[in-house]
Amino acid sequence: MSDLYRLALALRSAEDSALSILVHERSLSLSEFKDFFDLAQAVLTPKSQALLISSLSNSEISSLRSLLAQEKVSKEQVSFLASDLLVWSSQEPVVYDWLAERLRENPRTASLRVVTEPIKAPDQESIDRDCGIHAFEAMQSITELIFSLDQHFVREVSKGSMGLPDVKRLSSHLGKSKEYVKAILELAKVSGMVAISEKRFHPTDLADNWISSDPKTRWHILVDAWIAIVGASGSKELALQLSQNPTKSLNELVGSSFPLVNSSAQSRIGRVAELADAIGLSVKGFAASWLASVLAGKVAVAIKALEQRLPAQQERIIVQADLSIIAPGPLASSIEIELRKFTDTENIGLATGYRISPLSISCGLEEGLTEK
Incomplete structure (x- = not known):
């Protein structure tokens, strides 16, 4: 059975949330495809394959190689591989032929890295305080983005991208960099609050829920979007690296967790640290005290810790x-x-x-x- 046929069947049975993440990661648009075979063909292009390879975590690489060697792999890890469309299904964990070939071509499990003097981290209280401000600014920026898309005609200029004039306008309005605007837009798209139809960005029904939600609920939405980008297997890998190397920067932890990651603008894993900084999970690469809770799936615990660092609500103007x-x-x-x-x-x-x-x-x- 060919990879194309297997992948088309897997895509047809995949959950909507998994398809949404896949389409976003590969800069695809569902409206361009007639059926799942068309989508599978786009996913199997060399460019798309390279993006997937760069997002593999240590545990995923190890599990894939174990499957190729016909060694035992845990059911949990097989389910992670199946949800990320790295194997045909959790019931029949067969590695796709193209992926097996790429792993044989690239046997390395760690990237070469430039050795630099370690940067001394600020004290944890300062990191947490700044992360609280980052979280507040992210929630505020998402709100402004929603209102802006509701009031302005913002056209999609390329696959999932916003035009430079609109990015500059939002950048000026928010008082943030253009890269920050792109990061906020990405989080809004992954969380489902912003969608594209007929080549135009628009807020969804989930955006209405955001506007009426309290800060705790809003931040939970942003964290869920970040976790969706990292992936379930990647979250476990990052949590392990953080517990073993608590003084390392998030960029270093990502590099250790995803040895094949590249710095491509389209690499989702390459943007993990930047997005974490944007929503208050880290500041300048140094992890907030609640990042470990987020990676462990204990978001309620993280919210409780963050609450103390958020600016107090005001009742007067x-x-x-x-x-x-x-x-x-x-x-x-x-x-x-x-x-x-x-x-x-x-x-x-x-x-x-x-x-x-x-x-x-x-x-x-x-x-x-x-x-x-």
């Missing part, structure tokens, strides 16, 4: 004579939603600025607001 409004800290979701109905967001940060204008008042009246 400052209305100024020039028709500007300042929120000195994060507002409750209900207050923020109401405020946005008749104001424009002026600047984003720990203290967010809003402005009342004739246009914003008109929009508020259209929303059903009155002078009361």
Whole structure:
């Protein structure tokens, strides 16, 4: 049975969440394919194969080689391999021919790395404090992204990418780099809050849930998206590396966990450390104290630890004579939603600025607001 036929059958029986991650990782669009055979053909291209090879963890490489040598592999690891479409199925764990050939071509299990002087890590309290701010900024940025996509026509310029003018506009609005905007967009896409249809980015029903959710729920969504990018097997590998080398940077841990990783812009594993920094799991590569809990699947424990580092919610706003409004800290979701109905967001940060204008008042009246 050919790899193409096997993979098409595996794709047909795969869960929607697995297909979503696959399509995102390979920069594909489901609308381009007539059936699962077309999709399987795209997944088996050399470029797509290279992206998959670079995302293999140590444990996955070891398990695949054990299967090729007809040695015993645990049921848990076989299920991980099947969910990542590395073997045909968990009931019949046959390694695809193309993957077997690539593993034989590349027998190495560790990448060559440049040896540098170790960077002294800040104290853990400072790391956690900064991670709390990063988490808050990520949640705030996702919210702004959702409102922006709802108000503007943002076109997909290439496979899953946003045009440079739109990236620059969001970068200026958020006060963040263009790379940060791309990272936030990726997390929003993986979590299902942003989708693409008819070559346009738009918020989904899940985005509506995000807007009405509290910070704990929002951060949980971001963490789930990050874990989906890392993968179940990769999470276990990273957790092991972190427990053995707690002083190493996240980039080093990723390099040790995924020996075939490359720095390609399309490599999902190559962006793991950057995305972790964006959502408050690390800062400048140094792990937050709750990263171990996240990797172990104990997200509730991580949320409890993060909560203490998030900026406190404010119940009051400052209305100024020039028709500007300042929120000195994060507002409750209900207050923020109401405020946005008749104001424009002026600047984003720990203290967010809003402005009342004739246009914003008109929009508020259209929303059903009155002078009361």
